[in-house]
Amino acid sequence: MRKVAIVAGGATKCGRREASWRDLVQEAGKSMFDSVDNISPRDIEALLVGAAQPERFTFQVHVAPMVAEYLGITPTKVIATTELMCASGQAAIRYAWACVASGMADIALAFGVEKMYMRDMAEAQTNMTCVLDREWDGVNGLSAPPFFAMTAQRHMFEYGTTKEQMAMVSAKNHHYSTMNPIAQFQKEVTVEKVLSSPMVSPPLNLFDCSGITDGAAGVILVPAEDASKYTDTPLHLIGSGQANIGNVVNNLASITEWVPLKLAVEETLRTAKITRDDIDIAELHDCFTISEIMEYEAFGWCEKGGGGAFIEEGEPYIGGKVAANPRGGLLGCGHPLGATAILQAIDVMQQFRGEVPKGRLVKDAEIAVTQNLSGAANVHSIMAYSRSPK
Amino acid sequence: MRKVAIVAGGATKCGRREASWRDLVQEAGKSMFDSVDNISPRDIEALLVGAAQPERFTFQVHVAPMVAEYLGITPTKVIATTELMCASGQAAIRYAWACVASGMADIALAFGVEKMYMRDMAEAQTNMTCVLDREWDGVNGLSAPPFFAMTAQRHMFEYGTTKEQMAMVSAKNHHYSTMNPIAQFQKEVTVEKVLSSPMVSPPLNLFDCSGITDGAAGVILVPAEDASKYTDTPLHLIGSGQANIGNVVNNLASITEWVPLKLAVEETLRTAKITRDDIDIAELHDCFTISEIMEYEAFGWCEKGGGGAFIEEGEPYIGGKVAANPRGGLLGCGHPLGATAILQAIDVMQQFRGEVPKGRLVKDAEIAVTQNLSGAANVHSIMAYSRSPK
Numbered sequence: 001m002r003k004v005a006i007v008a009g010g011a012t013k014c015g016r017r018e019a020s021w022r023d024l025v026q027e028a029g030k031s032m033f034d035s036v037d038n039i040s041p042r043d044i045e046a047l048l049v050g051a052a053q054p055e056r057f058t059f060q061v062h063v064a065p066m067v068a069e070y071l072g073i074t075p076t077k078v079i080a081t082t083e084l085m086c087a088s089g090q091a092a093i094r095y096a097w098a099c100v101a102s103g104m105a106d107i108a109l110a111f112g113v114e115k116m117y118m119r120d121m122a123e124a125q126t127n128m129t130c131v132l133d134r135e136w137d138g139v140n141g142l143s144a145p146p147f148f149a150m151t152a153q154r155h156m157f158e159y160g161t162t163k164e165q166m167a168m169v170s171a172k173n174h175h176y177s178t179m180n181p182i183a184q185f186q187k188e189v190t191v192e193k194v195l196s197s198p199m200v201s202p203p204l205n206l207f208d209c210s211g212i213t214d215g216a217a218g219v220i221l222v223p224a225e226d227a228s229k230y231t232d233t234p235l236h237l238i239g240s241g242q243a244n245i246g247n248v249v250n251n252l253a254s255i256t257e258w259v260p261l262k263l264a265v266e267e268t269l270r271t272a273k274i275t276r277d278d279i280d281i282a283e284l285h286d287c288f289t290i291s292e293i294m295e296y297e298a299f300g301w302c303e304k305g306g307g308g309a310f311i312e313e314g315e316p317y318i319g320g321k322v323a324a325n326p327r328g329g330l331l332g333c334g335h336p337l338g339a340t341a342i343l344q345a346i347d348v349m350q351q352f353r354g355e356v357p358k359g360r361l362v363k364d365a366e367i368a369v370t371q372n373l374s375g376a377a378n379v380h381s382i383m384a385y386s387r388s389p390k
Numbered sequence: 391m392r393k394v395a396i397v398a399g400g401a402t403k404c405g406r407r408e409a410s411w412r413d414l415v416q417e418a419g420k421s422m423f424d425s426v427d428n429i430s431p432r433d434i435e436a437l438l439v440g441a442a443q444p445e446r447f448t449f450q451v452h453v454a455p456m457v458a459e460y461l462g463i464t465p466t467k468v469i470a471t472t473e474l475m476c477a478s479g480q481a482a483i484r485y486a487w488a489c490v491a492s493g494m495a496d497i498a499l500a501f502g503v504e505k506m507y508m509r510d511m512a513e514a515q516t517n518m519t520c521v522l523d524r525e526w527d528g529v530n531g532l533s534a535p536p537f538f539a540m541t542a543q544r545h546m547f548e549y550g551t552t553k554e555q556m557a558m559v560s561a562k563n564h565h566y567s568t569m570n571p572i573a574q575f576q577k578e579v580t581v582e583k584v585l586s587s588p589m590v591s592p593p594l595n596l597f598d599c600s601g602i603t604d605g606a607a608g609v610i611l612v613p614a615e616d617a618s619k620y621t622d623t624p625l626h627l628i629g630s631g632q633a634n635i636g637n638v639v640n641n642l643a644s645i646t647e648w649v650p651l652k653l654a655v656e657e658t659l660r661t662a663k664i665t666r667d668d669i670d671i672a673e674l675h676d677c678f679t680i681s682e683i684m685e686y687e688a689f690g691w692c693e694k695g696g697g698g699a700f701i702e703e704g705e706p707y708i709g710g711k712v713a714a715n716p717r718g719g720l721l722g723c724g725h726p727l728g729a730t731a732i733l734q735a736i737d738v739m740q741q742f743r744g745e746v747p748k749g750r751l752v753k754d755a756e757i758a759v760t761q762n763l764s765g766a767a768n769v770h771s772i773m774a775y776s777r778s779p780k
Contacts, residue, residue: 001493022525047634051473055445059520062475062765066523069637076653079634079769080481083441083471085452091470095485102492103391130449133456135412244437244469247459263466375452379469 003224003389004100005234008036009346011217014334015184019214021058021115022070028113028216028339029071036230039107039220041071046078046105050092050112052085052337056127058115067111077105085131086287087372087381088112089217089341094381096221097237106223112339113216124212132376136248144287145209147376149201151255152290156203158256159305163203166289167194168311170207173286173325177332179357180347184213184334194289208289213334217342219349224389235349238367239272239384241265246378261298261373261380268369272384276300280365281351282322283344285373286329292316295371296324323362326351344370345385352387393614393779394490395624398426399736401607404724405574409604411448411505412460418503418606418729419461426620429497429610431461436468436495440482440502442475442727446517448505457501467495475521476677477762477771478502479607480731484771486611487627496613502729503606514602522766526638534677535599537766539591541645542680546593548646549695553593556679557584558701560597563676563715567722569747570737574603574724584679598679603724607732609739614779625739628757629662629774631655636768646695651688651763651770658759662774666690670755671741672712673734675763676719682706685761686714713752716741734760735773742777 010032012024019027033041049064060066064081068074078099082091089112096108118124129138132147155161171191177183189207197206220230227234241264246252253259269275276299286292293307301321302310310316316324327333327347330340348368350356371382400422402414409417423431439454450456454471458464468489472481479502486498508514519528522537545551561581567573579597587596610620617624631654636642643649659665666689676682683697691711692700700706706714717723717737720730738758740746761772 053445053451055443055520056451060524061443061446061473061520062522062769064474065634065637065765065769068634069523069641074636075632075634076657078484078632079474080485081473082485083451083473084454084469094468095470095472095488098485098488098492098494101494102488104488104491130445130451132452133459134450242465242468244455244458244465246464247455251459267466375455379452379455 001101002103004097004221004237005224005227006219006237006345006349007222007227007230007234008032008039009217009219009349010035011182011343011346012215013182014213014215014336016117017214021113024115024214024216025067025070025113028218032218036220039230041073043107044073044109045076046096046099046108047073047075048092048095048108048110049081050089050338050342051081052083052088052114053127057118057124084379085374086337087341087374087379088338090372090381090383093219093341093345093383094240100221100223108221109218110221110342111218112342114336114338115214116212116336117214133248136250142249145201145204147249148288148290149204152203155256155290155294161293161308163195164191165308165312166208166293167191169286169289169292170194170331172317173329173331176326176360177328179360180328180333183328183332184211185332204288210287210330210335213336215334215336215339217339217346219342219345233353235345235352236386236389237383238386238390239268240382241267242381244379247375249376252376252378257304258294258298258377258380260378264380264382265299268382268384274367274384278367279322279369281326281348281362281368282324283327283348283368283370284324284329285371286325286331287335291373292324318360318362326360326362341370341372348385391491392493394487394611394627395614395617396609396735396739397612397617397620397624398422398429399609399739400425401572401733401736402605403572404603404605404726406507407604411503414505414604414606415457415460415503418608422608426610429620431463433497434463434499435466436486436489436498437463437465438482438485438498438500439471440479440728440732441471442473442478442504443517447508447514474769475764476727477731477764477769478728480762480771480773483609483731483735483773484630490611490613498611499608500611500732501608502732504726504728505604506602506726507604523638526640532639535591535594537639538678538680539594542593545646545680545684551683551698553585554581555698555702556598556683557581559676559679559682560584560721562707563719563721566716566750567718569750570718570723573718573722574601575722594678600677600720600725603726605724605726605729607729607736609732609735623743625735625742626776626779627773628776628780629658630772631657632771634769637765639766642766642768648684648688648767648770650768654770654772655689658772658774663780664757664774668757669712669759671716671738671752671758672714673717673738673758673760674714674719675761676715676721677725681763682714708750708752716750716752731760731762738775
């Protein structure tokens, strides 16, 4: 298995964009190709496109060759779209990684794109009811906000987690996103503002929830031994973990303990040959504030149920035990499904390169993880990256 | 890169099924796991699900974990859905292959499923207008039948191909499918019957077109060195090719010469270290009769434009130059998008094992290819398989 590195990345501004799906693809593609001198679209051998719901949001399937055409790419080895809902972008990175690691391709592009704003936003909401099993959960009105609200309620009941602690996650991530020019949300959000924002699904207020977002992003993967041809500061892929148990909410063993996440964490540490304490930056999947709190626990940075106290004690901030979401997270940056994991990877690369504003720079960071959950948190996907080759 | 083999496969009966998407998944999964003694669902480390249009046909996304749950699988290494429209199943095989070849997983399941019959078949037809670029081609009414009709018209004009020659493809494939118990179509179709069947889009009559089909199938991939643990007769993956040029129909260099297919053929021969004359069985993508004729040409078994004469001279039958679609093809077996490539692989395995009825058995076959096109024939995907390790 060849070692693999990311040598270039580019993205759109994220948010409610007056831009078509196609515009987003071109904006991100241009940004990416402009950032690297000696890779042109014609050099891309493998193209993997992470797209969660293009059929519903833009009534378009077979989107990978559309991305290829819009970017001037003619894939000669591999082409496909990958779907894993909120982790669709990570699925693209992982397939691209497998292509390069196995030797099937030497230059692979993992691209992600989602156009979520529709003229009729009621249709957009309806679209998202097909994420969970519709015959068992969707039919009962279960979509993401009520599922995570139920999770939060139970976590509060079992562990005494408070709404204030959850709100601190939102305040932290919105603070960092004010220093991220491509983030959807650019204003500070205080704990008080979270708590007084409109109720979405109790106990989750509006600012406990990540947004509906348009966005696109791409990263180029090559064998690590070739990376120096393209950049002095590649991002090294050093490990990963991905696990799934169950799907229908009734079948989950527990909603306050994400067993697949614990498995994915262990696999990531094992394959990357690191300990949890080696992780300097964690780009966590904070689709809702409660998620990030449970992720502190699953990564083992605090005890089970201790996620609320962990943030209250200042641990997941820059300078604390682990810098959680110094990018601004999904809460601050938005969550353009297929693009999210790719945006995370790009920000980690920029962190390692020292290219992010001082206020959110994690100095001397060497190891980072990016994590995505999907569905009823029944699938968890993690990538581990390092600044130096390992 | 590790060598990889398929050690088990199972599928549903294909056709207009009084079965839900879930029923199809379970029927194929049971068939597959029943066929192999010492692999249980819990052994599957990587699950790749080929599904082209689950969002439109069943209003369901995040389908890979649904397949996992319905089959009792708990993937511990990799999980994703792959979409490449009509080649979605091959995309699943290819990603599973990359997982095993790279060492990311030791037991991978490539599964494919499509439920295409809907209560409202007008909706099903509308769904398929989102395959080509909707803003450029879909808006002009271009979906698969008129695209391939245009292709056929031009091929007839440029090369003198006749409707009778095209009808012979349909008659051949329907003949073989009468000997395939899981095929959608079980009756002989004569050339006369093709020519007198209702006109779909000139010059394509009904029996020039593959059907709307419900179906599912799965194959299990392991390192070739482990294959003997599970079967004495594995199917060896020996090479592949995949290429894409363009997307919007106006941008195709030619509609009667599929350049990406020629590139994919060359790459397949190169990676498999075979010549085109070594190929005993070719499971070709005969979504329309004209496709198969053009595929004879692109594989180089006859000269450009000679595809019509090639079948008239009896070459693509068992006993001829190459056995094309002895399974019955998409025309005879149906085309359940995400499952098609997997059904092709299973039939090749059964051919090599001598498990198919005599009338469609390719005796002493050693090398096979399976091919899928997608979109406006702008993407072509090929796998090469052998009976013996190479």
